[in-house]
Amino acid sequence: MLTLTDNASAIVSTLVTRQSEAPDAGLRIHSTEGQGPSGESRLAVLVAPDPEPADQVVEVSGARLFLDETAAAALDDKVLDAGVDDEGAVSFAVMSQVD
Secondary structure, rough: OOOOOOHHHHHHHHHHHOOOOOOOEEEEEEEEEEEOOOOEEEEEEEEEEOOOOOOOHHEEEOEEEEEOHHHHHHOEEEEEEEEEEEEEEEEEEEEEEOO
């Protein structure tokens, strides 16, 4: 199952709180058209008030993620990290889990 770093949990929680007043809101990770340079799925994120009916819901340290079927499969054994640059832009990184 997807895990989050402490940084990612804090950033996701902050993003969702700032962009939605819905009590069950979360960050939705979903597939987009096309593929990445190595043929991998391309994923996008957005703050959503509720998960879609088929979404997998992941809750880690107060952060809620909604994963569509493609994102859930692609991220099943991964770690999500996040950072904020000097201008306030958020970036996400996906890493392999270490056993």
